[in-house]
């Protein structure tokens with residue numbers, strides 16, 4: 001009964017809140033990694049975006065006005081990781097907050113010795129536990145590059161949300177059966193140790209060195225790479241790539257192979 005009601009509601013939203021073709025096409029064109037998606041995947045992505053925009057507020061702050069194209073782009077990129085999962089992964093928060101630029105969160109935390117630290121470094125994005133996803137408007141597009149590392153702020157922050165579904169952003173989201181938590185942990189731990197070592201000795205890494213910050217950032221950055229530049233992750237950490245294929249239930253590398261790029 002509950003399932004039927006849910007389905008009925010979804011279908012009503014999909015009927016009433018369809019995205020205009022021109023807007024959808026323009027938003028998709030700006031995201032080159034969508035090129036290899038099958039028509040079936042694109043249709044599902046579009047439905048998920050409509051449901052996402054119905055469920056979440058996308059709110060500009062400090063006078064920032066979010067354009068319909070940006071709203072659509074945020075929705076698409078947020079829905080890419082859950083294309084084969086479900087919108088339920090994003091339950092527990094209401095809004096995506098968009099700032100006119102990078103922002104300083106001013107959050108404080110206490111370490112084990114009781115010393116209070118304060119973060120004053122500007123951020124382009126943040127996923128708050130049980131709170132909103134916060135983004136810097138100019139960084140929403142996918143074409144932002146730092147050096148040669150592919151960056152995708154929206155996928156990054158929503159990967160944190162996926163990770164936080166069972167608590168902290170610790171790089172281990174709740175895994176579906178029959179995936180093994182031990183296998184996931186071992187794979188991520190050894191890849192993370194290797195990556196940290198490379199960053200610590202000053203090696204140039206094609207993957208954003210920010211991934212060396214902590215296991216939560218490692219998962220979020222590698223998720224960006226998985227969806228936007230899958231061959232790089234497959235080459236760098238094939239075992240992580242395999243775990244991601246099982247977890248996200250998609251293999252973005254096959255799409256690249258299909259487009260021949």
Ligand SMILES: [Zn+2]
Nearest residue numbers: 156160217220
């Ligand atoms: Zn992060």
